Amino acid sequence: MDILKTHDLTRKFGDLTAVDHMNISLRQGEFFGLLGPNGAGKTTAIKMLITLLPPTSGTATVAGHDIVTAQRDVRRHIGYVPQLLSADGQLTGYENLLVFARLFDVPRGEIRQRVEDALDFMGLKGAGDTLVRKYSGGMIRRLEIAQSMLHRPQLLFLDEPTLGLDPIARRTVWEHLARLRKDFNATILMTTHYMDEADKLCDRLAIMHLGSVVAMGTPAELKAGIGNENATLDEVFTHYSGGTLEEAQGGYRETRMTRRTAGRLR
């Protein structure tokens, strides 16, 4: 059974169709990338799948539960790392984990162990009692991923997990995501607009452009699809979207958002 399946999932904001008849499915244990520039509809798609935003039309099931009629069941089975900075800087790493362990119904007797394991797993063992506002951007991201994994979700949603990170911090996050997947057999849906990231991490990709999925497959298939096995994913994107990434990067609002998020991480 597919752990996530969408059927013509659509969201409109007034005249703008942010997500247009999206049909994707994820298998257990898969690392799936939703690729596209800012404004392509990736975040809107994720918000619908994690029950924060009702679809205008279409349906989806997550872990077998409908995202509209069984929201509480969906929420129980997912983890979510937003694009925006979402750890609380006024609390320690340990406390940030503690509160989410409680909100996600981790059994009381196991909370302490899970939190400590999560810190250890994400390479934050010595930093548990430090206030998060003293963390580096990469540490915050790893803490946020740890927060999303405490209740052992069947499916993890990561929205631009390396946005605003320097190359070294990005690589560390990648390594931890790869380990997470290997050790917990986690199914991960990640959005990104970094081609190298998608190429390195994802089993399969869907390329989004202006709300629509324009191509889907393994990175190798997508490259073969344009008749050039040595193509970079940039070239793949350009081929399917009919424009360059540069042109599609979004306007002032997206740029401001990206910069601001990146700034907060520092």
Place this chain on the structure above:
Amino acid sequence: MSRYIYKTMALAEMEARKLRHDPTELITRVVQPVLWLLVFGEVLSKLRAIPTGSLTYLEFLTPGILAQSVLFIAIFYGISVIWERDLGIVHKFLASPTPRSALVFGKALSAGIRGLSQAAIIYVLAVLLGVQVRWNPLAILAVLVFVVLGAAIFSTLSLVIACLVRTRERFMGIGQLLTMPLFFASNALYPIELMPSWLQGISMGNPLTYLVDALRTLMLPGYAAEFPLILDFGAMLLVLLVLAAIGAKLYPRLAR
């Protein structure tokens, strides 16, 4: 039900932990009540312009200033809600299997914890200024309950406004606009009987009036209550439940 309370408490506990990590806010919060009691209260006591029965004006004013501090702390609580929305914290709360109303009550209780610090400050000031307050432990406990309830009301009102206006700039304007009318259209500074009748009507619908009345009843031995305590409590609880129901409806919109 026990899970519901457990999650509400989990959110409130984080607020207490934040205060422990950085208590500077508690210290800055001392200044305003000190000014009101030490300057405003002392001067008006000399004037004897406001009839307060058997109580001195300073005595009359002390519970009023506690209620005022609680209002001022709680009414700007929406700012932190908007801040948590600008970060992704609200999104993460909403993607967890926590009832929306538990998230709202968690925030309300968090404001209540901050309100408790104000109660401590006022009791210390009362001793320093020689205000005769009731030291009966049950009365003090009841004061704390009313302080938490009051903070919960005004912070939930603040949350509702935050959900409607959505930006910090607009919120600041509305917060300022709201605070003074709530304060002046209450019995915090003067008895209701002194107000013109139209204002008396408004003050009867103002939850702050019931908070002040309850705090005076509990703190001052010689105070003639406007309403029975149970009515103060019932009116405030009703307001809180209505606001929380609205808040629980609006809060998820913040993440859209």
